[in-house]
Amino acid sequence: MEVLTQPFPKAPDPQPVQKVLVIVSKGTLEDVYAGLIMANGALMEGMEAKMFFTFFGLEAIRKDRQDHLHTATVGNPAFMQKLPTMVAGLPGFEAFASTMMRKEMDKLDIPPVSEFMEMIVAGGGEIYGCKLAVDMFKIEEDEFIDDLAGVITVGDMYALAAGDATQIIFI
Amino acid sequence: MTLTIDSVPVEVNDEGYFLRPEQWTLDMAHEMARSVGIELTEKHIEILHYLRNRYFEDTPLTLRRVGKSGLVTIKEFYGLFPGGPLKVSSRIAGIPKPASCV
Numbered sequence: 001m002e003v004l005t006q007p008f009p010k011a012p013d014p015q016p017v018q019k020v021l022v023i024v025s026k027g028t029l030e031d032v033y034a035g036l037i038m039a040n041g042a043l044m045e046g047m048e049a050k051m052f053f054t055f056f057g058l059e060a061i062r063k064d065r066q067d068h069l070h071t072a073t074v075g076n077p078a079f080m081q082k083l084p085t086m087v088a089g090l091p092g093f094e095a096f097a098s099t100m101m102r103k104e105m106d107k108l109d110i111p112p113v114s115e116f117m118e119m120i121v122a123g124g125g126e127i128y129g130c131k132l133a134v135d136m137f138k139i140e141e142d143e144f145i146d147d148l149a150g151v152i153t154v155g156d157m158y159a160l161a162a163g164d165a166t167q168i169i170f171i
Numbered sequence: 172m173t174l175t176i177d178s179v180p181v182e183v184n185d186e187g188y189f190l191r192p193e194q195w196t197l198d199m200a201h202e203m204a205r206s207v208g209i210e211l212t213e214k215h216i217e218i219l220h221y222l223r224n225r226y227f228e229d230t231p232l233t234l235r236r237v238g239k240s241g242l243v244t245i246k247e248f249y250g251l252f253p254g255g256p257l258k259v260s261s262r263i264a265g266i267p268k269p270a271s272c273v
């Protein structure tokens with residue numbers, strides 16, 4: 001019987017992630033920021049980053065809406081646990097809470113969505129919209145940010161993720 | 172661990188960041204930059220000093236703050252220090268890796 005002197009050969013070093021494709025399908029403040037922070041963080045680490053906004057995520061690439069995103073105060077059990085849902089649903093409450101949250105973020109040097117996207121594009125990141133969702137919501141091209149790299153199909157989106165060291169992140 | 176940069180032994184962590192930023196000299200910066208394919212220009216050096224000044228003032232460094240410093244735009248910063256501007260420039264500036272997500 002052959003005796004293995006090294007029964008467990010050393011695993012090769014894992015290949016580092018070289019590219020991320022971040023898909024943002026939601027339009028809440030926290031979901032959009034999660035996507036932006038991960039894409040920007042990838043660029044800061046020297047990776048490539050692409051972003052694909054679909055469905056309610058399209059709110060984040062609409063010029064007049066991107067800096068006014070809300071966080072849900074109703075139907076969000078993690079938001080101020082002791083606050084009664086009836087109160088959280090009062091008119092204006094969600095807007096107020098969202099403004100407060102944006103202020104807190106600014107203190108941590110987290111930029112508004114528009115500025116964050118400018119940073120990502122400056123770092124070589126690319127931002128795309130989903131064609132199907134754009135058609136469905138009937139959004140005109142001039143409503144989108146000037147930095148938008150294109151409105152593309154899901155097939156085009158997968159092409160953006162080409163490479164064997166790419167990670168796709170869905171939010 | 173100890174690394175010899177510009178013939179001086181320097182204490183660095185396992186990612187190559189200085190453990191004692193006061194050991195840093197500009198000659199070391201030139202040598203470290205060359206090892207990652209960067210030839211330091213006046214602009215690079217201005218940025219290195221900016222980063223070191225912020226570090227010694229205990230101001231947390233973020234990409235956004237560098238972009239607002241008036242020294243460089245974020246796009247230029249990426250161009251000057253390819254491969255992750257804030258981390259590459261901080262290593263060359265002899266300061267710890269900024270613990271920043273933005």
